[in-house]
Each structure stands twice: as C-alpha cells, then as structure tokens.
Amino acid sequence: MAIKRGVSFYSYQQAQFFGEMDFHDMCREVRESLNCDGVEIINEATVPHYPFPTREFLADWHNTIARYDLTPVALDCFLDTLRFRDHVMTKREAAELIKLDLQLAADMGFKHIRTMTGLPVEVIERALDTAIKLDVKIAWEIHFPIPIKPDPTIQGLYCESPGTAVFDTLEFIKKTGTKHVGFIPDMGIFMKGPYLDMIEAALRKMKDRELAANIEAMMKEVPLAELGDAIEKKYPGRLSPQEKRAFTWKTAAQPEDLELILPYVFSIHGKVHDMIEVAPRVYDDPSTMNAEVIEVLKKNNWDGYICTEYEGQRSRQDLDREHLADEVEQVRRHHQMLKRLIGEE
Amino acid sequence: MFDRYMVVEDSLENVEKDGKIVGFKFKVRIADYRGCFLSLHNGYYINMDGVEYPRELQKFEINGKPPRDFEEIKKACFEHWDFDDYGTVYVECPGGLSKGKHRLGIMQSILTQYGWMPHDEEWIKNPPVPGKGGGGKQEEIYYFDMEIK
Numbered sequence: 018m019a020i021k022r023g024v025s026f027y028s029y030q031q032a033q034f035f036g037e038m039d040f041h042d043m044c045r046e047v048r049e050s051l052n053c054d055g056v057e058i059i060n061e062a063t064v065p066h067y068p069f070p071t072r073e074f075l076a077d078w079h080n081t082i083a084r085y086d087l088t089p090v091a092l093d094c095f096l097d098t099l100r101f102r103d104h105v106m107t108k109r110e111a112a113e114l115i116k117l118d119l120q121l122a123a124d125m126g127f128k129h130i131r132t133m134t135g136l137p138v139e140v141i142e143r144a145l146d147t148a149i150k151l152d153v154k155i156a157w158e159i160h161f162p163i164p165i166k167p168d169p170t171i172q173g174l175y176c177e178s179p180g181t182a183v184f185d186t187l188e189f190i191k192k193t194g195t196k197h198v199g200f201i202p203d204m205g206i207f208m209k210g211p212y213l214d215m216i217e218a219a220l221r222k223m224k225d226r227e228l229a230a231n232i233e234a235m236m237k238e239v240p241l242a243e244l245g246d247a248i249e250k251k252y253p254g255r256l257s258p259q260e261k262r263a264f265t266w267k268t269a270a271q272p273e274d275l276e277l278i279l280p281y282v283f284s285i286h287g288k289v290h291d292m293i294e295v296a297p298r299v300y301d302d303p304s305t306m307n308a309e310v311i312e313v314l315k316k317n318n319w320d321g322y323i324c325t326e327y328e329g330q331r332s333r334q335d336l337d338r339e340h341l342a343d344e345v346e347q348v349r350r351h352h353q354m355l356k357r358l359i360g361e362e
Numbered sequence: 363m364f365d366r367y368m369v370v371e372d373s374l375e376n377v378e379k380d381g382k383i384v385g386f387k388f389k390v391r392i393a394d395y396r397g398c399f400l401s402l403h404n405g406y407y408i409n410m411d412g413v414e415y416p417r418e419l420q421k422f423e424i425n426g427k428p429p430r431d432f433e434e435i436k437k438a439c440f441e442h443w444d445f446d447d448y449g450t451v452y453v454e455c456p457g458g459l460s461k462g463k464h465r466l467g468i469m470q471s472i473l474t475q476y477g478w479m480p481h482d483e484e485w486i487k488n489p490p491v492p493g494k495g496g497g498g499k500q501e502e503i504y505y506f507d508m509e510i511k
Contacts, residue, residue, distance in 0.1 A: 030395040033445065034364060061396035062445045098482055099473045100399050102436045102489075105482040133477040176477060331363050331395075 020314055020359045021322045023047070023055015023090050025286065026063055028327035028348050031334070031341060033062065038345075041081050046345060048085035051352045055322035056082070057091040057131070057284070060118060068117045070124070078125055090322045091156070091201065091284050092127040094118040096136070111136075112143035115155065119144065122153045129154035129283045131201050134163055135176025138189045141198055148197040155198050156283045159183060161205040162267065165274035183278065190281055199281035203326070204288040206269040207306040210242035212290040214342075218332040219263035228255050241303060242266070272309040276317060284322045285314075290329040292350035299357070300350040311358040325351045365504040368393040369468060370448060374508040376458035383458035385419075386410070388508065389448045393470050394499050397445040400424065400438035402473045407493020407503060408453060409467035417492060421452040459510050466506045471497035 024047050032038035038046075040063050047053060064070050070078075082089060096114065098106040106114075115132060122130045136157040148155050162171055163179050171180040178185060183200065190198050216236075223229040232248060239247045245264030248256060256264070275282065287307075292300040301307060311323075330342040355361075370389035377385045392398065405417035421429035424443055429452045443449065471492035473485065481496070490496030493503060 027395060034367070034391065034395075036446075039446075059396050061398065061442070065444050065446070067397065067442050067444070095396070095474070096477045097399060097402055097474050098478045099475070099485055100401055101439050102401050102486065105478070105486055135477065334364050335366055 019320060020311065021055055022051065022053035022352055022355050022359070022361075023057060023088070023284070023322040023324040024051065024053075024348060024352075025057035025059075025091075025093065025324045025326045027057075027059050027093070028325055029344050030059075030062065031330040032344055035338075040078070044081050044085045044087055046348075047087060050345075050349060053352065054086060054088045055090045055284075055324055056087050057093060057322075057324040058089075059093045060121060061095060064121065064125075068121055070121070075124055082126065088322075089125055089127040090324060091129050091131045092118065092122040092125065093131040094133075096133040108137060108140050109143060111140045115140065115144040116147045119147050119151050119153045119155070123151040127153065129156045129199070129201075132157045133176075134158050134160045135179055135182035136186075137177065138185055141186070141189065145193075145195065145197060149195075152197075154196075154283055156201045157186065158286065159200050159202040159206060159270075161203065161208070162269050163206065165202070165206070165270040165277060187278060187281070199283045200278055201284050201286055202270075202275065202278075202282060203286040204305050204307070204310065205286075207272055207310050208266050208268050208304055209306050210240075210304045211245065211264055211266040212304050212329075212332075213241065213293070214290050214329040214332045215263040216241070216244070218335070219260050221335070223260060225255060228252060266304070268306075272306055272313045275310070275313050279314075279317050279319055282319065282321065284324060285310075286326040287323045287351060287355065288326050288328060289347065289351045290327075292347050292354065300354050302351070302354075307354060308358055311355075315359075323355060325355075327351065363395065363499040364391065364393040365500050365502075367391065368470060368500075368504070369466065369506045369508075372509070373450075374459075374464065374466070374510055376510060377452060383456075385453050385455040386459050386510075387423075387450050387452045388466070389450050390470065391448060392443060392445060392472065394472065394474065395445075396474075397443050397447070398472055398474050400441040400443050401436050403432070403435055403443060404471040404473050404489055404497050405432045405492045406451060406471065407467070407469040407491075408451075409503070410453070410455075410459065411464055415453045415455065419454040421454075423450040423452065461510050464508050464510065466508050467503045468506065469493040469498065469500050469503050472499075473497050 167181045169180040220229045289302045295301045327347045373389035376383045408415040423429040
C-alpha cells in the first residue's frame with residue numbers, strides 16, 4: 018500500500034503542440050528524470066486517429082511502456098455533447114462513447130478511464146457491463162467547483178446536480194456493490210489561495226496600468242490568499258468582473274472529505290499551476306493544500322497514483338516563445354514536492 | 363489558448379483554380395490541448411485587412427481529403443482532427459490578395475465542451491457565429507501580420 022507518482026501528459030501539452038516532445042519523449046522523462054512509473058494521457062491528444070488507433074500505434078505504445086517499465090494509470094476521456102450537430106447527444110449515445118473509450122483503455126493497458134465531472138448514473142449504468150467485461154474502471158473527475166460533501170447551493174456548473182453528484186454516484190456504487198465505478202479527485206478542489214499564473218496574466222492584460230502597478234506593489238506585502246479582498250478594500254470597484262476572477266479563489270472540499278470516498282478513489286490529479294521556491298531548492302504550489310491532502314492519504318493507507326497535471330502554461334500563451342512556461346521543469350519540481358510529502362526521501 | 367501560435371507563420375498563399383486566383387489560404391493548428399471530432403469544428407472569424415469573410419466563404423482541408431465547407435465538416439462525426447495535425451483554411455476571395463503584407467484577425471470556433479450544457483439545444487438549432495461569442499478556447503480576436511510572397 019503506497020502513494021505512487023505519475024504524470025498526466027496533459028502537463029506537456031505545449032511541448033507537444035510545438036513538436037518538442039511526443040509520447041516517447043514524455044515516457045522517457047517519467048522514467049529517467051522523475052524516476053516513477055505512472056502514466057495518464059488525454060485520449061484526443063496522444064492517440065492518432067482517435068478513437069480508432071492503428072495496430073502500429075498500439076504496438077509502439079506497448080513497446081514504449083515496456084521499454085521504460087511504466088504503468089498506464091488513467092485514460093482521460095471527454096463528452097462532447099454537440100458532436101452529432103443535428104441533435105444533442107443522448108445519454109444512450111454517451112454510454113456508447115464511453116464503451117469506445119473503455120475498449121481503447123483496454124487496448125492500451127489502462128486500469129481506468131477518467132470521464133466527465135458529474136457523469137450521470139444512467140450513463141454509467143449503461144456502460145457498466147462493458148467496464149466489467151474489459152476490467153477497466155470508470156472514474157469521473159471531481160473537478161472544481163464540485164464538492165465532495167453534498168452542498169445543494171452549488172448549482173448549474175458542469176453537470177445537472179453538481180452539489181450532490183458525488184453522493185449520487187456513491188449511492189449507486191454502494192447499492193450495486195460494483196468495484197468498477199469511482200472517482201478521480203482533482204487537487205484543484207482543495208484550494209487555499211489563488212493561482213499565481215492567472216494573477217500574472219490578469220496584470221499583464223489590465224488596461225488600468227496604474228492599478229496593475231499598485232497591485233504588483235501590494236503583492237510584496239499582502240499574502241496571495243488575501244490579495245483579492247485587499248484590492249477590493251483599497252480600490253473598490255476598480256477591477257472588471259473578468260479581472261476579479263483571477264484574484265478570487267474558493268475551497269470546494271476539505272482534505273478530510275476524501276475519507277468519505279477513499280475506497281473509490283482510483284487515482285488523483287495532482288493539479289499544479291506554479292511551483293514556487295519556498296525555501297532554497299524546496300518547491301510548493303501555495304494555491305493548493307498539497308501537504309494536508311497527502312497527510313490524509315497516508316493516514317488512510319491509500320494505495321494509488323497521484324498524476325501531476327501541470328496547467329500553468331495555458332495562461333502564458335500570449336507571450337513570446339522564450340517567455341512561455343517550462344513544463345518539464347515545473348513537473349520536475351512537482352515531483353520533488355511529491356517525494357518530500359510522500360516520504361520517499 | 364495558443365492564440366498567438368494558432369496560425370502558421372509564412373503559410374499565407376493565394377489559391378488558383380482553372381488559371382484564375384479564387385481566394386487565399388493559410389495553415390492552422392487546433393488552439394486547444396486536444397484534438398476533436400471534426401464535426402465540432404465550426405469555422406472561423408476571419409478579418410483580412412478590415413474585410414470580414416464569413417463561414418459560408420470558408421473551407422477546411424484536413425486528413426488528406428479535398429477542402430470541405432463547414433456544412434460538410436458538420437457531418438464528419440466519426441472523423442477526428444488530431445492534435446498534432448495542421449489544417450488549411452481556404453477563403454473564397456475572387457482575385458485573391460495582393461503581393462505584400464496583410465493583417466489577419468482570426469478566432470477559431472470549436473464546439474468541444476465538458477458534458478451537457480444549458481445552451482446545447484440552442485447551439486444545435488443556431489450554432490454560434492465564429493467571433494461573436496461561444497465555442498472555442500479563445501477569448502478575443504487575435505491578429506497576425508502575414509505576407510503574400
């Protein structure tokens with residue numbers, strides 16, 4: 018029983034876009050630099066001709082996994098409900114898409130698929146036989162702002178009943194006793210401060226340059242978590258609603274809430290926006306309760322992978338190539354933090 | 363996402379058909395972190411030197427097939443635009459563009475999303491007009507300085 022480390026190749030999306038890394042390079046980085054074995058991919062980014070890969074690709078994939086001695090953890094899948102363009106995708110059709118993804122996961126050696134936040138129980142039910150037959154589990158992602166504990170005040174975001182979606186699925190799991198349905202919590206639900214990259218992007222684009230300069234000065238004095246309130250107090254109404262969003266943050270779930278669902282947590286998205294040097298050569302992302310969450314996992318002897326999901330590159334893509342984020346370095350820093358918190362070193 | 367890198371530098375060319383210049387074309391990437399089922403690709407807001415070229419004047423070439431208009435693209439619900447692949451946007455413009463520098467304003471509309479949304483029925487009946495809000499990972503029109511050589 019142990020917490021294991023992995024990487025979602027989502028983290029290297031920019032390197033892939035610019036042709037700097039393909040899945041072979043990413044696999045090598047996981048083994049040779051990060052010295053771990055967990056791999057998670059985005060189906061529609063890594064698999065050419067998705068959802069119907071060639072046999073050549075599958076052979077290359079398995080060979081690469083073997084070469085670097087890796088473990089396919091999760092295949093991330095989507096639910097594009099407008100795809101048919103002449104009608105909205107029905108729940109029956111959604112289940113058919115999930116079956117295609119389950120088959121792809123089985124063909125690539127993944128243990129579970131990551132489906133959309135709040136996937137309705139009716140869809141899960143229709144795809145469950147296939148999941149059992151292939152022995153690939155269905156896990157939906159608990160993504161911000163979805164809570165773990167029921168909170169009916171959360172409405173109209175991502176799914177039909179966001180406030181109770183986790184417990185609706187939990188009830189189904191307990192009622193049926195299925196071992197093939199669960200969750201992938203995203204660490205973004207455990208926020209303890211705003212994301213620095215979002216703040217920097219908002220400051221770069223702010224038309225009120227005087228306000229931007231004043232905020233930059235405030236950042237030297239005020240802790241990031243309190244920055245939004247401090248700006249509002251000192252400069253009421255000066256931020257546009259869009260700008261305000263960058264400084265606003267909310268905790269969707271407490272680390273101990275995980276205990277309510279831990280047997281059904283198949284893996285975790287180690288969401289990260291900015292790995293900051295908090296002490297000489299010691300890194301952390303101050304936006305997220307990393308230490309607190311890993312403490313809960315250790316206390317409960319949770320066995321599974323935390324896969325890094327680096328996302329800080331996206332908000333910087335208005336910059337020159339030379340000022341874009343260094344995804345490889347950010348993921349390396351995240352793994353340095355994971356090793357420290359897990360107790361690997 | 364990738365706004366600044368979506369259009370491929372130096373890819374602008376005039377298009378010739380039966381000895382006549384009928385328009386211009388340029389290469390694009392999908393401005394997202396994943397590819398998409400092709401049917402979700404909903405066209406572009408295109409403004410070349412101040413002139414708008416609506417979706418009806420655009421075609422898209424991908425997967426080794428001849429350029430298709432966006433009514434055809436809509437039907438490609440089992441075909442995929444892979445994340446690594448470059449597509450070519452064709453724009454109908456009799457006579458094409460003059461030699462020299464041009465300024466392209468562009469926004470990509472792709473109807474990918476994370477599950478069912480309240481706008482679903484409306485977007486089936488009236489798909490969003492590219493550049494006029496809705497669809498895609500871009501928040502604003504991005505401008506590229508390009509050249510016909």
